[in-house]
Amino acid sequence: MSARILVVDDQAANVRLLEARLQAEYFEVCTATNGADAIAVAKAEQPDLILLDVMMPVMDGYDTCSRIKDDPATRHIPVVMVTALDQREDRIRGLEAGADDFLTKPIDDVSMFARIRSLLRLKEVLDELRYRESSSALAGISGDVQDDIDAPARVVVVSADPRATCRFAAALPSKAEILETHDPAEAIIAARNDADLLIVDLTSPGYDGLRLCARIRSDAATRQLPILAVVRPADVQQAVRALDLGVNDIIQRPVDAGELAARSRTQLRRKRYADQLRSHLDEGMEMAVTDALTGLHNRRYISSRLRQAMDSASNGGAPVSLLLADIDHFKHINDTYGHDAGDRVLRDFSSRLQTGLRALDLAARYGGEEFVVVMPGAGLAEARIAAERLRSSIDGSGFDLSDGTSVPVTVSIGIAQAHRGEALDALLRRADEALYAAKTAGRNQVQAADNAAA
Amino acid sequence: MSARILVVDDQAANVRLLEARLQAEYFEVCTATNGADAIAVAKAEQPDLILLDVMMPVMDGYDTCSRIKDDPATRHIPVVMVTALDQREDRIRGLEAGADDFLTKPIDDVSMFARIRSLLRLKEVLDELRYRESSSALAGISGDVQDDIDAPARVVVVSADPRATCRFAAALPSKAEILETHDPAEAIIAARNDADLLIVDLTSPGYDGLRLCARIRSDAATRQLPILAVVRPADVQQAVRALDLGVNDIIQRPVDAGELAARSRTQLRRKRYADQLRSHLDEGMEMAVTDALTGLHNRRYISSRLRQAMDSASNGGAPVSLLLADIDHFKHINDTYGHDAGDRVLRDFSSRLQTGLRALDLAARYGGEEFVVVMPGAGLAEARIAAERLRSSIDGSGFDLSDGTSVPVTVSIGIAQAHRGEALDALLRRADEALYAAKTAGRNQVQAADNAAA
Numbered sequence: 001m002s003a004r005i006l007v008v009d010d011q012a013a014n015v016r017l018l019e020a021r022l023q024a025e026y027f028e029v030c031t032a033t034n035g036a037d038a039i040a041v042a043k044a045e046q047p048d049l050i051l052l053d054v055m056m057p058v059m060d061g062y063d064t065c066s067r068i069k070d071d072p073a074t075r076h077i078p079v080v081m082v083t084a085l086d087q088r089e090d091r092i093r094g095l096e097a098g099a100d101d102f103l104t105k106p107i108d109d110v111s112m113f114a115r116i117r118s119l120l121r122l123k124e125v126l127d128e129l130r131y132r133e134s135s136s137a138l139a140g141i142s143g144d145v146q147d148d149i150d151a152p153a154r155v156v157v158v159s160a161d162p163r164a165t166c167r168f169a170a171a172l173p174s175k176a177e178i179l180e181t182h183d184p185a186e187a188i189i190a191a192r193n194d195a196d197l198l199i200v201d202l203t204s205p206g207y208d209g210l211r212l213c214a215r216i217r218s219d220a221a222t223r224q225l226p227i228l229a230v231v232r233p234a235d236v237q238q239a240v241r242a243l244d245l246g247v248n249d250i251i252q253r254p255v256d257a258g259e260l261a262a263r264s265r266t267q268l269r270r271k272r273y274a275d276q277l278r279s280h281l282d283e284g285m286e287m288a289v290t291d292a293l294t295g296l297h298n299r300r301y302i303s304s305r306l307r308q309a310m311d312s313a314s315n316g317g318a319p320v321s322l323l324l325a326d327i328d329h330f331k332h333i334n335d336t337y338g339h340d341a342g343d344r345v346l347r348d349f350s351s352r353l354q355t356g357l358r359a360l361d362l363a364a365r366y367g368g369e370e371f372v373v374v375m376p377g378a379g380l381a382e383a384r385i386a387a388e389r390l391r392s393s394i395d396g397s398g399f400d401l402s403d404g405t406s407v408p409v410t411v412s413i414g415i416a417q418a419h420r421g422e423a424l425d426a427l428l429r430r431a432d433e434a435l436y437a438a439k440t441a442g443r444n445q446v447q448a449a450d451n452a453a454a
Numbered sequence: 455m456s457a458r459i460l461v462v463d464d465q466a467a468n469v470r471l472l473e474a475r476l477q478a479e480y481f482e483v484c485t486a487t488n489g490a491d492a493i494a495v496a497k498a499e500q501p502d503l504i505l506l507d508v509m510m511p512v513m514d515g516y517d518t519c520s521r522i523k524d525d526p527a528t529r530h531i532p533v534v535m536v537t538a539l540d541q542r543e544d545r546i547r548g549l550e551a552g553a554d555d556f557l558t559k560p561i562d563d564v565s566m567f568a569r570i571r572s573l574l575r576l577k578e579v580l581d582e583l584r585y586r587e588s589s590s591a592l593a594g595i596s597g598d599v600q601d602d603i604d605a606p607a608r609v610v611v612v613s614a615d616p617r618a619t620c621r622f623a624a625a626l627p628s629k630a631e632i633l634e635t636h637d638p639a640e641a642i643i644a645a646r647n648d649a650d651l652l653i654v655d656l657t658s659p660g661y662d663g664l665r666l667c668a669r670i671r672s673d674a675a676t677r678q679l680p681i682l683a684v685v686r687p688a689d690v691q692q693a694v695r696a697l698d699l700g701v702n703d704i705i706q707r708p709v710d711a712g713e714l715a716a717r718s719r720t721q722l723r724r725k726r727y728a729d730q731l732r733s734h735l736d737e738g739m740e741m742a743v744t745d746a747l748t749g750l751h752n753r754r755y756i757s758s759r760l761r762q763a764m765d766s767a768s769n770g771g772a773p774v775s776l777l778l779a780d781i782d783h784f785k786h787i788n789d790t791y792g793h794d795a796g797d798r799v800l801r802d803f804s805s806r807l808q809t810g811l812r813a814l815d816l817a818a819r820y821g822g823e824e825f826v827v828v829m830p831g832a833g834l835a836e837a838r839i840a841a842e843r844l845r846s847s848i849d850g851s852g853f854d855l856s857d858g859t860s861v862p863v864t865v866s867i868g869i870a871q872a873h874r875g876e877a878l879d880a881l882l883r884r885a886d887e888a889l890y891a892a893k894t895a896g897r898n899q900v901q902a903a904d905n906a907a908a
Contacts, residue, residue: 001575002668026668026699046674083747093811120779123455123583132583132735214456214480222498275519281586281735287742292754293821300746331785339886367747368822430795 001046003120004028008038008064009082009318010056018107019053025113028245035059039067041072047062048120050079054090056129057074060099069098076130076273081109084390088256095262101249114240122248122270129277131286137406155269156190158212159201159230166253168199168230171257172264184212191222199231199260202238204254210245226267230255257325291365302364302372303424309376310427311417321347321383321417323373324431325353325390328410329371342402345409349398355391366397383415387446395444410444418448456572457502458482462492462518463536472505472561476899479567489513493521496528502574505557508544516551523552528725532573536561537583540718542710547572549716555703563769568694576702576724583731585870587738588605607722610644612666613655618709622653622684623819624719625711643678653714655684656692656705657751664699671700708853745819747797748804756818756826763830764872764881766798771890775837775871777827778885779807779844782864784823784895796853799863810843834902837869841900849898864898871903 009015012033019029029044032038035056042050050068054061054239061081068074083090086104094102099252101115153176160166160182169178184207191198198216202209213229216222229247231239239250247269249263289301297305304391309320320379327333327349346369353363353371368371373390375383391411397404414434418427430449438447463469466487473483484499486492489510492868496504504522508515515535522528532554537544540558546557555569557875605658606629613619614636623632633644638661645652652670656663667683670676680702685693687706696704702724743755751759763774781787781803788796800823807817807825816828827844844866853861868888872881884903892901 001698002671004672027665028669028672048672061884121578124575125579126581128579129586132586132732132739210480215482217456218458218482218502244455257862280585281739284739284742285735287739289741292752296748300741335890436789 001030001117001118001124002026003116003403004030004045005116006030006041006045006050008032008035008050008061008431009053010034011053014053021109021275027116035061037062038064039071039074042068042077043071046074046075048123049116049419050077051103052079052081052093054081054083060123064094065094065097065099071104072334076123080115088259088409092256092258092262094268095259098266100266101140103255109238110236111239114243118243118246118248118327121246121370126274126277126366129281130276133277133280134286142257151175151226151268151272153196154179154180154194154196155197155199155264157188157199158182158187158204158207158209159199160186160204161201161373164201164204164230167255167257168260169262171255173261173268182206182213184208187212188219188222189216191216191225192219192431193392195222195225196271197264198225199230199264200247201229201234202242203230210241213242213245213247224271226266226271228260253331264287268269270388273411294347294365296350296354296371297362297364299364299366299372302362302374303367306372306374306427307357309374309425310424313418316423319379321375321377321380321415322372322427322431323365323387323390324414324416324428324435325371325384325411326413326439327389327394328412328439333407333409337401337405337407341407344401345399345407349409349411351392352393353390356386356393361386362442378417380415382415384446384448387413387415391444397398412438412443415446415448455571455574455578456480456482457570457571458484458499459541460484460486460492460499460504462486462489462504462515463507463512464488465507465772468507470778475563475566476563483551484853488519489515489518492518493525493528494875496531497525498524500528501531502577503570504531506533506535506553508535508537508548516547519551519553530577530580530751534569534573536795542628542713545710546716546864548711549713549720552720562690562785564690564694568697570704571573572697572700576851580728580731583728587731587734602750605629605722605726606843607650608648609651609653609718610635610641611653612636612638612641612658612661613653614658614660616657616683618655620657621709622655622714624715625709627722628716636660637711638662638669641666642669642673642676645670645679647846649676650725651677651718652679652681653684653718654678654681654701656696657684657686662694667699667701678725680725682714682721706737709792741850748801748819750804750808750825751816751818753818753820753826756816756820756828759816760877760881761828763828764876764878766830768875772831773833773871775829775834775869776881776885777825777829777837777841777844777867777869778820778882779825779827779841779865779895781848782824782866782890782893786814787861787863791855791859792862795861798855799861803848803863803865804845807844810847812840815840832871834869834871837871838900838902841867841869845898866892866897867900868892869900869902 005022007018007029010033015031022029026361030041032041052061065079079105080101081094082103084105092104103112113210153174155172155178157165157168157180165180181187200209200435213227228249229242231250231253242250248267251260251263290295291298293402313320333345360376362374364372372427394409394411399409402404414431416427416431434447438445456630458831459476461469461472461483464487469485474485476701484495486495506515517535534555534557535553536557545556557566608625609630611619611622619634629671633643643764654663664773667681682703683696685704685706693704702721704757705714705717743751745752774808787799814830818826820826847861848865854860868885870881870885888901888903
């Protein structure tokens with residue numbers, strides 16, 4: 001997969017060298033020679049990855065990285081910091097500034113391209129979700145994805161070395177719930193059980209750590225789980241293999257507690273971000289078919305489901321009947337007790353409505369004070385029983401307002417059974433006529449539409 | 455990236471051999487020894503890819519592939535057919551059965567793993583979209599993604615060889631609009647212009663075809679565009695490089711017209727599928743904030759936007775005012791002329807409402823016959839002007855029903871300007887009180903809430 005990479009270094013020669021190596025592998029390259037430019041280019045050009053030199057005058061790499069990661073417009077772009085020395089303090093400082101990884105000068109091609117490919121692959125799926133969310137009007141109302149560093153996390157640590165396990169666990173955030181094991185089968189079960197991070201020691205004897213990583217990635221239930229692999233020092237091949245299998249990050253033995261802590265935090269933060277993006281999208285989809293006030297399905301949803309049930313009935317399937325219920329004198333409730341009281345009545349009405357239904361039945365708020373129940377498999381006789389049960393549950397006891405007042409409420413209901421081949425609108429019209437008959441006959445009653453086929 | 459692969463072959467020895475090679479590369483493997491089993495395993499285990507032998511007794515590979523591709527539960531799984539001979543007819547027959555690619559026995563590892571990686575990467579993003587869509591209640595109402603083979607398509611063909619271009623173009627579907635070029639810059643412009651497929655001749659002199667593919671993949675606007683690359687025969691390295699860069703499919707010189715047609719159709723079909731998934735999701739997100747009847751924003755959306763505008767006003771930003779409009783005697787319209795007429799009035803009311811607004815203003819159906827307009831930057835005086843304009847546009851001419859009848863409609867409006875630090879509910883309550891005052895004072899008028907801070 002090709003991608004656009006921003007190379008940042010104050011030494012023009014370094015920029016040109018890295019640019020040539022990246023272009024030879026068919027990457028597109030854009031460049032900057034100081035921190036301020038890097039931030040501007042990242043924002044304007046939205047590269048897929050940033051290779052950022054640490055040692056720069058005026059604004060150094062840490063500061064530049066922090067600013068890129070603080071800005072919602074560039075936060076999602078992976079940053080790989082390039083350091084002259086392989087210093088523990090530099091790595092931790094960089095990770096704390098939000099860097100996704102490090103490369104030490106001189107950079108070897110194998111490590112660099114394995115890292116780049118791995119980060120780009122992870123970014124690809126997130127980009128798709130991010131784009132769907134940000135392009136929608138919903139983005140404005142669900143707000144920015146928030147990061148909560150103190151959120152509890154479930155971490156699975158796999159190692160056959162008890163001292164290592166103990167040291168890894170000690171480095172993790174205090175709120176983390178940690179499960180330690182040296183058994184891959186147990187690790188898979190734990191991973192499937194809502195884990196947030198898997199730390200796999202690939203240097204440990206007694207099990208095949210890469211195989212475990214592959215299993216986790218092959219299983220749809222754990223495909224998205226971040227994996228941090230502990231690798232042998234100077235074993236580039238093992239590190240590259242792990243990254244190619246889909247491991248999210250690697251850390252070398254001997255494991256530095258501060259570095260493990262920083263890398264774990266990065267992985268947990270990224271997972272929370274992805275989880276929130278997914279749940280925003282899922283909520284959006286849910287909202288599309290839900291009435292916000294009552295939590296019932298909405299008109300859009302019920303119309304489509306009713307059409308499906310009618311098609312099935314017309315094709316020789318089970319019959320389908322419909323209830324159309326309208327709260328009597330609802331406007332009077334609103335006008336007398338206010339909109340809040342009216343909303344409360346609508347919500348209470350909805351819960352009484354749902355209580356009396358079979359699991360198969362589908363209830364929806366059709367608009368205003370009007371509700372629809374679709375009863376697949378039910379004939380007119382069963383619809384009448386359900387409608388009468390609803391009518392009496394509404395009439396049976398008053399509706400409590402927030403000030404303790406109890407208001408009597410009644411409902412009028414029209415019922416109709418779909419004819420073979422009848423159009424949706426025709427069925428709804430017949431139910432509406434029956435409802436109108438119930439209203440004119442004095443309300444608080446059930447009337448059935450004429451069952452003779454048109 | 456690891457994944458689960460289903461290996462199907464009636465010869466147990468072939469299954470074991472392929473299984474061992476895949477496992478050595480850390481893939482998870484499941485197996486089947488006949489077509490019926492393959493279909494059952496594909497459905498139950500949902501592998502990420504299927505390697506399917508063509509020559510099998512009872513149900514052969516073509517038939518098995520067709521059935522897998524006809525079933526919505528397995529349609530999305532890439533199928534690579536394994537043939538004993540490299541026969542043109544076999545390839546075309548397989549592609550027409552829905553196969554995504556071919557491998558010829560004996561299979562060489564480099565080609566196989568490049569192909570597998572490429573197909574898995576493409577599947578990864580689609581899976582994410584598919585999962586979001588299928589897990590939502592919306593899936594039931596948007597229905598299956600439909601394939602329309604005859605849909606028009608825009609195809610960009612890049613080659614410096616005019617005879618080749620001409621032959622490629624002749625093989626494409628008759629409804630395709632074809633743009634031919636030998637200039638990469640022109641190809642990029644055409645690709646960005648809603649192209650559905652890019653065919654790049656990598657054997658052509660005069661331009662760097664791989665570089666063009668990389669550019670297309672690096673550009674967010676064309677990242678999803680399918681690329682079919684024409685490669686030199688027996689040049690495995692070129693083919694692998696192209697696939698690694700993100701090319702979707704490859705075809706060898708000399709290009710067989712039937713094979714090019716079949717491979718193009720496969721790419722176009724996959725793109726339509728992905729496009730439809732994306733638009734289903736986008737529509738879902740849009741529906742979540744839209745009132746289905748009027749097309750205005752809904753209460754959920756306007757509440758959130760009002761809160762943002764009020765926060766900004768409280769933090770020293772521009773003022774914000776609110777209109778709360780309620781159609782007079784709407785129930786009477788519904789009861790007299792029926793629900794269809796009522797819906798028509800609501801829709802017409804919405805369009806008159808929007809006509810009179812500034813681009814900044816946000817209008818929403820708040821529920822039933824009640825509408826809200828949020829006016830950022832507007833004080834009470836401007837809100838009064840807008841409200842009066844709306845009132846007179848409603849009162850000014852009757853509302854036409856479908857039978858030609860014209861019904862007079864009026865509206866009562868309450869307006870309020872947000873106080874610094876005022877809660878959303880408090881502002882809405884003040885607007886509601888003003889609306890109530892307009893109703894009790896005889897309707898068809900505008901009343902303003904008391905502007906003194908509470």
